[in-house]
Amino acid sequence: MAPKRDLSKPLETVSFRCNPCRHTFDAEPLRVDEEPELEHHPFSYVAECPLCGEEAGQAPFHKALVKAWANATGPRTAAGKAAVTKNIEGHPTPEESLRTRFNAMKHGMSAETAQYFPSRPGKYPACSSCDVDHSYCAQQPACVKQTQLFMVHHAAFEQRNPKHLTPIYSSIQASITAIIQQILQTIIADGVKLEAPAWAVDREGNVVIGEYQDIATGQTKRIMEVKAHPLLKPLQEFLSRNNLSLADMGMTPKAIEQEEQQMGKLQPGQGQPSTLTLEDFAAKQAESLQALKVLAERANARKQRDPVLIEYQQQNGDGQ
Numbered sequence: 319m320a321p322k323r324d325l326s327k328p329l330e331t332v333s334f335r336c337n338p339c340r341h342t343f344d345a346e347p348l349r350v351d352e353e354p355e356l357e358h359h360p361f362s363y364v365a366e367c368p369l370c371g372e373e374a375g376q377a378p379f380h381k382a383l384v385k386a387w388a389n390a391t392g393p394r395t396a397a398g399k400a401a402v403t404k405n406i407e408g409h410p411t412p413e414e415s416l417r418t419r420f421n422a423m424k425h426g427m428s429a430e431t432a433q434y435f436p437s438r439p440g441k442y443p444a445c446s447s448c449d450v451d452h453s454y455c456a457q458q459p460a461c462v463k464q465t466q467l468f469m470v471h472h473a474a475f476e477q478r479n480p481k482h483l484t485p486i487y488s489s490i491q492a493s494i495t496a497i498i499q500q501i502l503q504t505i506i507a508d509g510v511k512l513e514a515p516a517w518a519v520d521r522e523g524n525v526v527i528g529e530y531q532d533i534a535t536g537q538t539k540r541i542m543e544v545k546a547h548p549l550l551k552p553l554q555e556f557l558s559r560n561n562l563s564l565a566d567m568g569m570t571p572k573a574i575e576q577e578e579q580q581m582g583k584l585q586p587g588q589g590q591p592s593t594l595t596l597e598d599f600a601a602k603q604a605e606s607l608q609a610l611k612v613l614a615e616r617a618n619a620r621k622q623r624d625p626v627l628i629e630y631q632q633q634n635g636d637g638q
């Protein structure tokens with residue numbers, strides 16, 4: 319049986335987007351269609367656009383939010399669902415409570431999100447690539463995308479399951495890795511050491527380049543200041559804060575040595591002393607093999623005395 323999903327009943331209000339006139343709005347669905355292939359929430363919605371009267375479908379950002387919410391809430395296995403049903407007992411059913419919670423949570427979260435990210439369409443760096451209609455966002459108390467982030471985090475923390483945040487953090491981690499690569503490429507292109515002429519401002523306010531006369535050759539030489547590439551420091555911070563150092567990845571000689579020492583010891587089984595070394599194990603195994611040899615010899619001797627076998631061997635002229 320396929321595990322039942324949360325959000326298994328239709329939503330009461332949905333964010334719609336009209337394709338012809340690009341209007342985005344919240345409304346009760348006019349029509350709910352079943353979409354069995356959408357496992358997390360098997361419904362699609364239609365509403366009439368209040369501006370142009372055309373049929374509008376669920377806005378893509380809202381679809382994505384429902385999916386993220388479905389991932390972040392509720393047990394997915396039948397056993398987990400049974401446990402939740404037992405906890406709640408009576409009404410509302412887990413599906414009903416999660417369904418109403420989706421809208422309630424969205425409502426409550428936008429107020430909380432507004433403290434940090436009030437709706438300012440076009441003003442945040444992420445706005446340029448955001449798929450939420452700016453005029454719709456302007457009517458909301460908080461940035462729609464940030465509200466979604468808050469919702470999914472709250473759900474994951476309520477469930478005490480950081481696994482639900484994996485999709486978000488894998489994207490962040492990929493972005494961080496991309497930034498580290500850009501920093502590296504920039505440093506390599508520029509050189510780790512940067513040289514610039516030494517300069518100062520004199521009393522008259524003129525910029526003076528530092529120069530001196532080489533006594534041996536009589537030539538004028540420019541004083542150069544040498545600096546480490548300014549991106550080296552952020553690079554180092556990125557690497558250490560992301561636990562990407564050689565030690566973190568088990569690539570230092572010390573880490574490898576410790577791992578190899580660990581490999582010589584077997585993991586303790588239940589009720590066994592925890593310090594069974596590989597040598598002890600080998601000795602035990604040799605002991606068992608010895609015992610097995612004795613058993614095999616005894617069995618063989620018994621077989622040789624088997625009257626049926628003896629008769630068979632005599633009939634076939636096989637005295638052995």
Ligand SMILES: [Zn+2]
Nearest residue numbers: 336339367370
């Ligand atoms: Zn329209």
